[in-house]
Amino acid sequence: MALGLRKDDIVVVIAGDDKGKSGKVLKVIPGKDRAVVEGLNIVRRHTKPSVKNQQGGIMEKEASIHISNLMLKCPKTGKPTRLGVKKLEDGSRARYSKQAKETI
Numbered sequence: 718m719a720l721g722l723r724k725d726d727i728v729v730v731i732a733g734d735d736k737g738k739s740g741k742v743l744k745v746i747p748g749k750d751r752a753v754v755e756g757l758n759i760v761r762r763h764t765k766p767s768v769k770n771q772q773g774g775i776m777e778k779e780a781s782i783h784i785s786n787l788m789l790k791c792p793k794t795g796k797p798t799r800l801g802v803k804k805l806e807d808g809s810r811a812r813y814s815k816q817a818k819e820t821i
Contacts, residue, residue, distance in 0.1 A: 721800045721812055722752055722784055726821075729797040730757060732786040739790055743779065751781035758782050793817040 722728065722745055729739045733756045744753040760780040766773035788797035791814045800818040805811055812821045 721802065721805040722787065722789065727792075728752070728754060728787040729790050730754070730782065731788050731797060733782070735782075745784075746781060748810055749781070749786050750783050751784075752787060753779050753781050753807070754787070755779065757820060761770075789814070791816050791819075793819055 722742055724742055724745060725744045727739060728742055730736055738757055740754040740756045742752050743755050746752065756779065758780045759777050762776045764770055764773055764776050764780065770776070789800050790796070791798040793814065794817055796816065798814045800821075801813050801815050802810055803813055813819060814821060
């Protein structure tokens, strides 16, 4: 998975219509290098009435965004930051913010 984004990470959009906005990652699609972010890249779908949706009509939902257009939001500074991976003393790996040098 490129960039190491995970579900529940807070990200900032760095390119596109939603540039500058931030939100929580709801889903990561590693095969296509895309992620679905809460409240961003909203699309409208025209749906017929069905058993699930009695009313039908125009539904709004989040579409996926390519992860090259997303950056992790640093928990300390609140700014977009690159992500690094380092090994800890016990042998496990930890992600850290390159800007604040803090583990995430």
